Amino acid sequence: MVVGVPKLSVQDLTVRYGGVTALDGISLDVMPNEIFGIIGPANSGKTSFLRALNRMEEFDSNMTVEGKILFEGQDITAIRNVYALRRKVGVVFPLPVGLPMSIYENVAFSPRLAGVRKKAQLDEIVERCLKRAALWDEVKDRLHALGSLLSGGQQQRLTIARALSQEPELLLLDEFSIAVDPVTTMRIEDVLKELKDEITIVLVTNLVQQARRLADRTAFFLQSELVEVADTEELFTGSVKDQRTRDYVEGRFG
Amino acid sequence: MSVFARTALDQQNRRVEWLVKTLFLLMTVLLIVPVILIMGILIQRGAPVLSWGFLTEVPTNGMTAGGIFTALIGTVWIVSVALIASVPIGVAAAVYLSEYAPDNWLTRSINLAIINLAGVPSIVHALFGLGAFVVFFGFGRSILAASLTLAVMTLPIVIVATRESLQAVPHAFREACWNMGATRWQTIRKVVLPNSISGILTGVILEVSRTAGETAPIMFTGAAAFLPFLPQGVLDQTMAMSLHLYVVSTQVPNVPEALPFGVALILISMVLVMNAASISFRVYLRNKRKW
Amino acid sequence: MPGDVQPQAVAGGIAHDLNTRGRDWYVDRVVSVGVFVGGVSAIVFIIGIFVFVTREGLGFALGTLDLKEFFTSMNWRPTSERNPTYGILALMAGTASVTGLAMLVAVPFSLGAAIYIAEFASGRLRESLKVLVELLAAIPSVVWGFIGMSIMNPLIIDVFDVPVGLSVLNAGVILGLMAAPIMTTIAEDALKAVPDSYREAAEAMGATRWQVIFKVVLPAAKNGLMAAVLLGVGRGFGETMAVLMASGHAINIPTSPFDSVRALTATIAAELGDTARGSDHYGVLFTLGIFLFVVTFVINLTADIVVKGVGKRQ
Numbered sequence: 001m002v003v004g005v006p007k008l009s010v011q012d013l014t015v016r017y018g019g020v021t022a023l024d025g026i027s028l029d030v031m032p033n034e035i036f037g038i039i040g041p042a043n044s045g046k047t048s049f050l051r052a053l054n055r056m057e058e059f060d061s062n063m064t065v066e067g068k069i070l071f072e073g074q075d076i077t078a079i080r081n082v083y084a085l086r087r088k089v090g091v092v093f094p095l096p097v098g099l100p101m102s103i104y105e106n107v108a109f110s111p112r113l114a115g116v117r118k119k120a121q122l123d124e125i126v127e128r129c130l131k132r133a134a135l136w137d138e139v140k141d142r143l144h145a146l147g148s149l150l151s152g153g154q155q156q157r158l159t160i161a162r163a164l165s166q167e168p169e170l171l172l173l174d175e176f177s178i179a180v181d182p183v184t185t186m187r188i189e190d191v192l193k194e195l196k197d198e199i200t201i202v203l204v205t206n207l208v209q210q211a212r213r214l215a216d217r218t219a220f221f222l223q224s225e226l227v228e229v230a231d232t233e234e235l236f237t238g239s240v241k242d243q244r245t246r247d248y249v250e251g252r253f254g
Numbered sequence: 255m256s257v258f259a260r261t262a263l264d265q266q267n268r269r270v271e272w273l274v275k276t277l278f279l280l281m282t283v284l285l286i287v288p289v290i291l292i293m294g295i296l297i298q299r300g301a302p303v304l305s306w307g308f309l310t311e312v313p314t315n316g317m318t319a320g321g322i323f324t325a326l327i328g329t330v331w332i333v334s335v336a337l338i339a340s341v342p343i344g345v346a347a348a349v350y351l352s353e354y355a356p357d358n359w360l361t362r363s364i365n366l367a368i369i370n371l372a373g374v375p376s377i378v379h380a381l382f383g384l385g386a387f388v389v390f391f392g393f394g395r396s397i398l399a400a401s402l403t404l405a406v407m408t409l410p411i412v413i414v415a416t417r418e419s420l421q422a423v424p425h426a427f428r429e430a431c432w433n434m435g436a437t438r439w440q441t442i443r444k445v446v447l448p449n450s451i452s453g454i455l456t457g458v459i460l461e462v463s464r465t466a467g468e469t470a471p472i473m474f475t476g477a478a479a480f481l482p483f484l485p486q487g488v489l490d491q492t493m494a495m496s497l498h499l500y501v502v503s504t505q506v507p508n509v510p511e512a513l514p515f516g517v518a519l520i521l522i523s524m525v526l527v528m529n530a531a532s533i534s535f536r537v538y539l540r541n542k543r544k545w
Numbered sequence: 546m547p548g549d550v551q552p553q554a555v556a557g558g559i560a561h562d563l564n565t566r567g568r569d570w571y572v573d574r575v576v577s578v579g580v581f582v583g584g585v586s587a588i589v590f591i592i593g594i595f596v597f598v599t600r601e602g603l604g605f606a607l608g609t610l611d612l613k614e615f616f617t618s619m620n621w622r623p624t625s626e627r628n629p630t631y632g633i634l635a636l637m638a639g640t641a642s643v644t645g646l647a648m649l650v651a652v653p654f655s656l657g658a659a660i661y662i663a664e665f666a667s668g669r670l671r672e673s674l675k676v677l678v679e680l681l682a683a684i685p686s687v688v689w690g691f692i693g694m695s696i697m698n699p700l701i702i703d704v705f706d707v708p709v710g711l712s713v714l715n716a717g718v719i720l721g722l723m724a725a726p727i728m729t730t731i732a733e734d735a736l737k738a739v740p741d742s743y744r745e746a747a748e749a750m751g752a753t754r755w756q757v758i759f760k761v762v763l764p765a766a767k768n769g770l771m772a773a774v775l776l777g778v779g780r781g782f783g784e785t786m787a788v789l790m791a792s793g794h795a796i797n798i799p800t801s802p803f804d805s806v807r808a809l810t811a812t813i814a815a816e817l818g819d820t821a822r823g824s825d826h827y828g829v830l831f832t833l834g835i836f837l838f839v840v841t842f843v844i845n846l847t848a849d850i851v852v853k854g855v856g857k858r859q
Contacts, residue, residue: 059432061356072559079563081570087435088562097430100449100544109444110434113569148545159430166434169559267753274755275665281657285725286677289684292692299695346583354580366849367587371778373845374594374838375783376686377810380817381834385597389822406590413587437573467685470785474817496687503691504790518691522684529683533676 007032007170007200008053013067015048015057022048024224025067035192035201037215037232039208041253044221046204050172053202054089055082064234072169087114090163094175095126096155097146099162103130103139106147106158110166125165132194133161134187153184160188164195171201177210189214208249212236220245296397296522300515308516313498317480317506322517327484328397328492332472333465335401335488336408341458344412351413352420353428353442371412376470379407383475398488400476404465411461412454419453420446424545452539456532463528467521469496479505495521547859565787598834605828606835615832618639621796623816623826625812631829633836638798639713639806643788644781646717646802652774658725659732664758682726686786693719693791707803714802720781728777735769768852773850783841785810801828809833814836 006029015023023045030036038046048063055076057063069076076085087110099106107126108116116122126143130136135157139145147158156176163171173192180217192201192214204213211218212232219229220242227242228235240246247253311321347364355361383403393399423446431441477497485492499521505515559681599606612630618632662674698710698721739762747757763770793805794815807815820827 054433056429056432059429071563074560074563076563081563081566083435083567083570084439084563084565085435086433088559089433091433093426093429097426098545099427099430099445103294109431109436113434113440131488146544162430162434185413268621271754274758275661278657278661278665281654282674285654285658285722285729286674286681288722289681295696296692325667343583343586346580347586350580350584364584364587366846367591369849370591370842370845371587371594373779373783373841374591375785375810375841377785377813378594378598378783378834378838378841381598381831382594382707383602384817385601385831386593389601390597406594409587410777411588435565439573439576440569442576463683467683467687469687470683470814493735496685497838498639499687499691500786500790505696514691514695518688522688525683525685525688526680529680533679537672 006030006070007072008202009068009070009073010049011068011070013049013052013065013069015045015052015066016064017048017060017062021224022096023052026221026226028105028219028226028229029198030202031217032200033196033198034216035196035203035214037218038202038204039206039211039218039248040221040227041223041248042206042225045224046221047174049221050091050174050202050204053170053172054086054091057146058082087166088169088172090166090168092156092159092163092171092176094177094178096152096159098150098155098158100146100148102144103147103150103158104143107161107165110162129164132164133157134191135161144160153180154221156180156184157188160191162169168199171195171199172204173201174204175206177205177207185210205230220248222248280358293522296515296519300517300519303510303512303516304519305536309520312482313480317502317509318509318513322495322498322520324481324484325493325495325498325517328477329466329495331397331463331485331488331492332401332404332477332494335397336404336465337462338411339402339457340405340412340461344409344457345416345454347409347419348413348416349442349447352417353438353446368410368413371406374407376407376468379403379471380474382406383471387535388475393489395474395478395491396476396489397485397492398476400472400492400494401488403471403475404468407468407471408461408464411464412457414459415460416450416454419450419456422453449544452535456536456539459528459532460537463525466528467501467525469494472502473497495524529536555608557800595835595838598831598838601690601822602828602835604823605825606832609825609828610832619796619798619830621812623829624819629825631825633833634810635796635798636807636809636833639792639796639838640782640788640808640810641715642799642802642806643720643792643808644778647720647724647781648774648778650718650721651777652730652817654721655725655728655773655777656732656770658729659736660758660763662729663733663736664754664762675730678726678729681722682730684723686723686784687790689719689723689787690790693787697791701803705803709805711791711793712805713792716788716806716808717802719787719791720784723784723787724777724780725787727780728773729776731773731776732766732770735773738769739765770854772848775844775851779841779848782844783810783837784815789814791796809837813837 008030011027013023013026014021026049038049040046051057052065053069054239057065071085079085085130099109103238104126108122111122111125116125127136129235130139132176133144135154138154147155150158176188195201203211203215215232217229218232218235222244227245228240230240235245308321310323311325312324313322314320351361351364380403383399387393387399387402388395427445428441431445472494476491477494478491479497480502481491481493499514499517502509502517547586614630614632617634618630619635620630621636622630638791662671666674693715694711697715701707701712701715725796743761743765744757747761752760788808788810792808792811794807795805796807797804799806813833816826820830
C-alpha cells in the first residue's frame, strides 16, 4: 500500500512519432523515494515514456505528446521554465556518454549552469558526486583527462556523477547496463540502493532480474500499453493479474 | 587440374583489369600534370621580376615597372571587410541549419538558395553589387561595395564548411546536455561550437583564398585599374591583385614579359599557400580526436 | 530531508523553481531569432540578386528589348549610333561552343580520375590525389585566363600553325581544366556514396574489379555523376574572366575550334565599363545578367532534382 502525494502522476499519456503510436493512454503514479521499475520487450514505449517525463519532445519535431504529466503536482506543460524541470530530473542513457571535456568539467557542467562559480564549491561538488558514483578512486589523479576517452563502464558512472551533480529530485535510468560490464553494473546497482532514500528513481530495464533486485514496484509495458503495475515481489512470485505479464517474466517471450 | 589454377578467362580478366586501372590512372595524371607544368612555366618566366622590392614598391611608369604594393594592400582591405561581413552571417546560418532548423519547406528552400548562391556566375554577382551596393545603397564604387559583393558570393563557403563541422559533433553530446537542463544555446556555446571552431577556421581560410582571387565582382564595384595612393577608408576605391593581373596582361602597353608572370605567380602562390594551410589544418585536426 | 517536509511547502518551492525564468531562458530566445535571421539571409540574397539586377535592366527590357531579335539575331552592335542591335545568338554560340568543348575535354578525364581515386587508389595515394585536385580547384579564374593568353596562345599558334591562338580551343581547354577538379570531387563523392555492400555482393559472385565498377557502382552512382556533370556545365557556363581573356573578341558563330568567339559573360565584363547608367547599352547588359541568372538557376535546380532521383525510373 502506498500513501502520500505522488512524485510523478501520469494521466492518459499518449506518445506518437509521426503515424506510429509508441505509448497509448498510459496512466500511473510514481511515489517519492521508491525505485519504480519498468520492464517489457523492445519497442514497448519504455524509452518514449522517459523522454516525455522531461519534455524531450521539444527537441524532436517528429514526436507528439498528449495527456497529463504532473511533477509534484505541477503540470509540466504549464510551467514557464522547462529547463528548470530538466535540471531536477537526471537521466542515464543506454549508451554511456562522456562529454568531450575534462572529467572535472563533465561533473561541473550542471553546477556551472546553475550559477556556481567558486572553485572551492565546484571542487567539493565534483568530488562528492564522483565518490557517490563509485568513480572517484579511479580518476582522482587525472581529473583533467577527457571524459569522452574513458572506458564504457567509467563513462556510465561519469554520467551518473553528472546526474547527481544536478541535485535531482528524480533519476531516470534507461537500460543503463547494456553497454557496461557486470562488475560496474553491480557497483551502480549498489549506488542506486543508497540513493533511494534521497531521490526517486525510475528504472527502465531489459534485465528482468535487475528489476527484481532493485525495484519496489514494477510496471510491465507491452507494445505501447501499460499492462499492469504491482509490487515487485507479487509480479515475480506469480500473483499477477495478466497472463502476458507472467509469460514475459517467465521468459516465454522477450 | 586443380580448382585453384588460373584459367584462361582469369588471365584475360587480369589483363583487362590492369589496363582499366592504368587507363584511369593516366587520366588522373593528365588532369594534374598540366597544372604542374603551368606552375613551372610561371616560375620560370616570372622569376626575373621577383624581389622583395616587387612586393613593397608601388607600380611606376604606367605600371610597366615597379612593384605591386598598392594592389597587395588593396586585396588585404577587400578580403578583411568581406570576412567581417560574411563570417558572422555564415556561422549564424550554419548554426541555424544544423541546430535549430526543423525539416520543412523553409529549410529546404534555404539549402536550395545556398546552392544557387554558389552557382551564380561571378559577373552576375558583379551586376548585383553594382545595382545594390554601388547604386541603391549609395556606397558608390568603394571597398565597401566590392567587399559586400564578395561577401554575398562567398557566403556559401562559410555556411557549408561550418555546417559540416557542426554536424560532425555527435548528437549524443547534445542530448546529454539537453537532458541536464541546458538550453540549445548553452549546449552550442559549451560543447558544439568549441568542438567545431577548427572546421570553421578551415572554411574561413578557404573563403579568404577565394575572395583574394576573384576579379569580376570587384571590377565594377570598387576596384580600379590604377590608383596612385593607398586607400584610407572603406569608402575609397582601391587596386587589387586579381584585377591588377588582368590589367597588366590586357590593358597596359609595352609591359616587359616577366611582369604579368610575376603578378600571376604571386597571386597563385597566395591562393595555393592559403589552401594548403587549410588542408594541412584539416589533416592535423583529424589526428587530434577528442572522442 | 524531503520526507520530513510538509507536501505543501515542498510544492511551493517546486512551483517557484519551475516557473521562474532565468537569464539563460531569454538569451536562448534571442539567439534563436538571431540564427534564424542568418539562416534566411541566403534566401534574401538570392532574391536580392534577382531584384537588383532586374531593377537596372528593367528599363531596357520593357522598352527597347525586342525578344525575337534578342534570341535570333547574330548582330550584337549596341554601340552603333544609327542602328543599335541587340542580338545575342552569336554570343550564345560563343558560350555554347566553349562550354561544349570544355565538357568534351573535362567529363571523360574527371570521370576517369574520380573512378581511379574512389575505386583503385587507397590510403596515402588517395589522400594526396584528393589534395592535388583540391588545389587545382583553387586556382583563380583570372590566372587561368592569363595562362590561356600567355601560354596556350603561343602554343596553339605553334602546334597547329594558325594565325590566332585566342579561340574556342584555347578557352575550351582552359575551361575544361577549371571545371574538371570540381566535377572530379563531386563524382568521387557520388561513387564513395555507393554502399560497399553492393561491391562486396558483386565480388562474391565472382566479378572482377572493373566489372564491379562498370556494372554495379557506376549505375548506382548515376544520379550523383549526372549532377557532377551538370554542375560542371553550370560552372563553365558562368565563367567570366578566363573566357574573357582566352576566347578572343570576335562576335560570330564559330565554324572551327580555331575561331575567336565571345561569350555572354565576357561580353558583360568587357563592355559594362564603357556604358552610362540608364543607357540602353547598360540596360541590355543587365538583361543579359538576368538571362544568365535564370539559366544557371535552372541548371542548379535540375542538378538538385537529378541527385534526388525525382523523375527517374529506378
